Amino acid sequence: MVNVHAYTINVAAGTTSTSKTYTPAPGQKGKIKRITYISDTSTFNELTFYLKLGAEQVFPRENKLIAMNLPLSLDCDIDVASGEYVEAVVTNANTTTARNLHLIFEVEE
Numbered sequence: 376m377v378n379v380h381a382y383t384i385n386v387a388a389g390t391t392s393t394s395k396t397y398t399p400a401p402g403q404k405g406k407i408k409r410i411t412y413i414s415d416t417s418t419f420n421e422l423t424f425y426l427k428l429g430a431e432q433v434f435p436r437e438n439k440l441i442a443m444n445l446p447l448s449l450d451c452d453i454d455v456a457s458g459e460y461v462e463a464v465v466t467n468a469n470t471t472t473a474r475n476l477h478l479i480f481e482v483e484e
Contacts, residue, residue: 376483385474388469391464391467392467394463398461404484407453408482408483410426412446413476423439428453428461463476
């Protein structure tokens with residue numbers, strides 16, 4: 376069964392924030408199949424992010440994604456075991472205004 380998990384991450388001006396996102400239910404595992412992301416209006420490429428599982432960057436495998444004020448959906452294949460969790464590492468290049476990143480995960484559970 377596919378479930379939807381949504382997160383909003385607020386990042387202070389000029390900082391990088393690491394936020395815990397998806398965690399499977401105790402004793403369960405999950406597979407993130409699709410990620411949809413969007414930032415606040417008028418961010419103008421100021422937010423970049425990637426996802427990590429433990430110490431490993433898992434999406435994208437290299438570099439970062441740029442969040443804009445248009446939704447973008449990407450297929451992925453991230454296995455998350457019981458007791459593990461996915462973190463979003465988000466950088467806000469705007470030095471005066473906090474920004475929000477909205478993430479939606481479609482997860483096979």
